[in-house]
Amino acid sequence: MLASDILLSHEALGLSFLIGVTLHVFVFRHGEWDLEAQRIITVFSLALAAVVTAAVATPLVAPKVSGPVEPARPIDAIRAAGVLFGVLTAGIYSSMMRYRGYFHRLRRFPGPFLARFTNLYVTCRVWNRLHLNEDVKKLHEKYGDVVRVGPTEISINKPGAISAVFLETDCYKGPWHNLNNLHPMVSMQMVRDKEAHARRRKAWEHGFTSKDPLRDYEPRVLGYTNQLLAGIGARAGDELNASRWLNFFQLRRHGRVIPGPRDVLNLHGACILITVAGSDAVAAVLSCLFTELARHPRESKKLQGEIDEYLSRHETPEHVSLSKLRYLQACIDESLRLHPPVPSGVQRVTPPEGLQVDDVWLPGDTRVFVPSYTQHRGKPTRSRASRFFAEPDDFIPERWWLDGRPELVRNAAVYVPFSTGHDVCTGKQPGLMETRLVVSAVVHGFDVRFAEGQTGDNFLAESRDTGTLTVGPLNLVFTPRKGLEVWYLANSTLDVAVEFPSRPGRTLQDSHDAANVWFAVCYESSAPTELMYRYIIHESNARQQQCNL
Structure with missing residues (x-):
């Protein structure tokens, strides 16, 4: 009998399948394995090589059983070992599919049938358009407030979800944040350890939330805003890809303000943070706001009136006083509601003891998302007569005024575009400063309209949910307003x-x-x-x- 025949016997194949089931039940079912593929492949490759070696060198390493065992040819040994490990893999996956589909702790939560077996369901669903935020919203409209969107993942659209997951909880960042481990660098927002995150966050908070650094930071923003205005003015009346220019403005500005020294690898991580969470996010906020102003001329004129009246009393814009302009802030808030910077929310993991969210109990070690886009735009249904915002798809800045239309905001607690709790965006204040200064300057100097062939719908269709909102091309025409000169900062100098x-x-x-x-x-x-x-x-x-x- 050849050694390869022993490997292909029913007993060997059955044992291999049983070992696969055992590995899933006692090993792979526990802990996080998202980034262990290389280690798993290494271990399995070594085991495969050991089996092949044993089959080829059988007379030297194995006693004779039921007659002489002849060594197998290398090609036969490789083929038999491959079949054996294929059966072992089948045992792992058959146990995994059966467990995820019918015995998993999340089996009682509704959701697409295929989503309970693999995360590839959501991946395939959004692959072509990368509109995960819209797809998740549709899933909630079909299945309810709590949807199982993956084998171990829940998307929850409850009123108390923000508070439960981000404020009054021991939830921690999920394995999605291990993405940075693909490189030898760690940016602050990807640090999962709470103590390490708190230590690194202090430097950012000092640079971005303290009054003195913000005061020093404002002239830089004014200077770059001045350059942006000059660039728009040079192309006044012509088609301009506004989203691209706004991104240039943000990249140049953020290259100057990363606070504090770092070691080289952490500095690389900080560059990723300042680019993705800083420049891209603010550029997206500005692009979306200008889109809404181009779509709604009445609101744009109303904002211009407020800015004109403000500049009649101030020689140049100043952030502290700009922050008190109600309609400007209402327009920013409404744009952030319609187009949140992180549309699908961030991943958190429930503590081992589980988590209570309103009337729903989430088991421990469950990966949870609170989808901002869904909460901000959810519509009433027969089972849910009231959602968080009335007329959710309409741009209505007055909903944020107490003397405007406050009845349109039914639950303001779900509105946290910059996150909340310990993970609130450290760049919130400088981001709002940039947005107010840029919008006030541009709106004061120019009328904004869509270029020929551009609409708000095709801009949003070409935008992507890539963790943060990535905007598409936005072709606008900026026309200088009659009787007004574009404001520039007189003392802005650059060598x-x-x-x-x-x-x-x-x-x-x-x-x-x-x-x-x-x-x-x-x-x-x-x-x-x-x-x-x-x-x-x-x-x-x-x-x-x-x-x-």
Whole structure:
């Protein structure tokens, strides 16, 4: 008998299947295995190699059983070992599918049938469009307030979900936050250990929430807002990809304000944080707000009136006083409600003892999402006569005024666009500062409308839910308002050296008003994107040389 025949016997195959079931029940069913694929493959490969070696060298390592056992040819040994491990894998997955489908602790929660077996269900559902927020909302409309969206994942749309999961709880960040372990760097928002997160958060809080740093930060924002205005002014009346320009503005501005020294790897992680959670998020907020203003001319005119009246009393915008403008803040709040920066929510894991959310008990070690988009836009149904916001899909800034239409806000507790609790966004205050300054300056100087062929619907259709909201192209036309000059910050100065690719050998050196430099760049370039990046590099180098000197 050949050793390969023993490996393919019914007894060996049955034992292999049983070992697979045992591995699932006593090993893989417990703990987190999301990032252990490499280790699992290594262990299985070594075991496979050991079986093949034993089959090839049987006379040396195995006693004779029921007659002589001849060594197998290498190819036969590999084939037999492959079948054996295939059966073992089948045992693991058959036990896993049976457990997830019919015996799992989440089996009583409704949801798509396939979602209880694999996370690939949601992945396949959103693969083409990446509109997870809309798909989750549809699932809640079909299955109710608590939906099982994965084998161990629950999406919950209860009024008390925010408080239960983020405030009065021992919930912790889920394994999704291990994503950064694919690189030797850890950004602050991905740190799962609460004590380590708190230590690293202190530096960000000092830089982004204290009054003195914010006061020092404001002139920088004003200077870059000035440049943005100049760029828009240079293309006044022409089609402009506003979302792209707003993203440029944010990338340049955030490159200057990461607080505090770090070791190299953590600094790389901080760069990811400041780009994704900082520049991309604020650029998305601005893009969505300008979309709503272009869709709603009446609200845009009303906002212009408030800004005009404000600037008649102030020489230049100033954040503290801008924050008191009711309609400006109402427009920002309403845009954040319709287009939350994190549409599908962030992952948390319930404590081992479980979690009570209103009238629902969630078992321990359950991965939970509270979907912001669904909570902000949920509609009444027969079983749920009242949702959290009336007329949820309409842009109505007055809903945020006590003397406006407050009846449209039925439960303000679910409105937390910057998260809440220990994980509230550290960039909330600077983000609001940037938004107020940019919107007030642009709205005061320009009328905003969609370019030909652009609508709010196709902008939203091309936007993506990639964990944070990633906006699509937004082609707008900014028309200077009659009788008004675009506001610029008079004392904004930059030492820059600008190179013009279209005219080799010519550079522009200027340390005057930033608007002058930006206008020159815009008028000289037929490729603003390329030139803008060159401009950033040269400006950065100039400042670095000054620091070195």
